Ligand SMILES: O=P(O)(O)OP(=O)(O)OP(=O)(O)OC[C@H]1O[C@@H](n2cnc3c(O)ncnc32)[C@H](O)[C@@H]1O
């Protein structure tokens with residue numbers, strides 16, 4: 787299985803490799819523009835970013851002369867959103883998968899962000915740098931992520947993203963979505 791991922795962030799590549807392990811995939815990473823803000827602020831914007839990344843990454847390989855089109859393009863996007871029933875901001879993550887014709891999406895888990903992180907985001911900052919600032923880390927978004935730090939390591943960003951990748955792949959791997 788040939789898969790192209792629309793990001794060079796190692797946790798995103800790792801999440802795709804881990805999820806598709808049983809297919810022994812060849813995973814290629816390409817940097818693409820998400821087409822949305824660096825820090826998406828709604829479910830809709832986050833999904834749009836994931837879709838754009840998947841489709842644009844697919845096209846990069848499909849349009850390359852002398853190369854086979856990939857089987858799938860995958861896009862992963864992190865964002866923040868407020869959910870009904872909560873009065874706080876949550877980190878969300880969405881995945882999109884395309885086979886060049888159809889695109890499907892699925893989400894990873896969401897987790898409540900601490901108030902000091904939320905205040906910085908409301909002031910216009912991006913989550914990755916804010917987490918690094920408050921935790922005195924460097925590049926936490928490329929390692930355990932907020933998901934790892936805020937759960938004391940019960941999960942991490944790779945695992946969290948992997949759940950979204952699995953959900954977005956379902957319709958391509960099973961017949962359950964095509965039944966009348
Ligand atoms: O290179 P790309 O693919 O853009 O990787 P990224 O880490 O920037 O990931 P996103 O653009 O999808 O995420 C939007 C913002 O949210 C941050 N973010 C998302 N999930 C995070 C996490 O678990 N921990 C820390 N920052 C996170 C991320 O660093 C960005 O500032």
Ligand SMILES: [Mg+2]
Nearest residue numbers: 820823824825
């Ligand atoms: Mg980014």
